[in-house]
Amino acid sequence: MGRGKINISRIENKTTRQVTFAKRRAGLLKKTHELSVLCDVQIGLVIFSSTGKMFQYCSDSTSMDDMIRRYQYSSGTRIPQHSDAVCNIHDILNAEIRKIRKETQDLHLSLQRYTGEDLSCVRFEDLEELENRLEESVNRVRARKFEILQQEVNNLRISTKQREEQNDELCHLIKEHQAAVFTHQHHYQQQMGMEPRSEEHRQLMEQFPFCGEEQPLLQLATTSMQPQFAAYPASSSSLPPNPPHLHEFSLNTPIYE
Structure with a gap:
């Protein structure tokens, strides 16, 4: 049974491609040598691998x-000698250097004209062309500047809108929290049998919220109470001279020793 027909195309696998090259290169050199000996011909063979390595047979x-x-x-062709190649390369490099120098000088002169320097040797037509170019450049610069400013304004508007939305959301949460605290206090008062607080008291509590604690209420009640008895002047004795419950006694009755 004979071999199947092999499709001649590039081998994608690198290892397989290298193995095939080594095998077929050896076979090609062997066949070249056999052809040279059998037929008495002069053969020169040069092979360069994909990595740049050279193989030859003569x-x-x-x-x-x-x-x-x-x-x-x-064939009528001529491969240049080393000296000729060096001379050609030298000429090519010199021509390239002269070209680069000329371009650099022209750019330097153009830059001086754009900055308004050394315009004494410039013709009127060239000045008009330079003026038109400068005006076009200024218009492009202004257009780009306005575009950047518009982008910044749009970004600021978007940022302001987002902050306003966040502020509204926070205000809504604060109101919900205050309403929940007030409802909790109202339920607590009903459970304890306390009278509902007045509107003035509720506004005062909203200014100083204590999350439903009763201690501030007691302190406010204590501080708002008026004294029921007038203060007595200080004396050497620890008790007042005429206690209210001893008004029935005579003034001449000795009470304190």
Whole structure:
């Protein structure tokens, strides 16, 4: 049973591709040597791998240089010598340097004209063209500046709107919390049999919320109470001179020793 037909295309797997290259390269060199010996021909073979490594074969009766010279003579082509190549490269580099210097000088002159320096040798037509270009540049700069300002204004509006929404949400939460506290206090008063608080007292509690605690109410009640008895002047005795419950006694009756 014969082999199947192999599709000739690039091998995608790198390892498989390298193994195939090594095997077929060895077979190609072997077949080249056999052809050179059997047929008495001069063969020169040069192979460059995908990594840039060179492999070559040349018949024993000649050398690779002779093969290259015979190839040039037969095909009419000429490979430049090393000195000629160096001279050509030097000329190319000099021409490139002169071109870069000229471009640099032109750019320097253009920059001076745009900044308004050294305009003595500029013609009237060139000045008009320069003026038009500068006006166009100024218009583009202004348009870009207004665009950036508009973007900043839009961002500020969006930020302001978000902050207003957050503020409204916080105010709503505060009102809900105050309403819940007031409802809790009202239920507590009903359970304890206390009278409902007046509107003035409720407003005072909203200014000083204590989350339903009764201690501040007691303190406010205590501080708001008026004294029922007038203060007696201080004396050497610990008791007042005429106690209210002893008004029936005579003034001449000795009470305190």
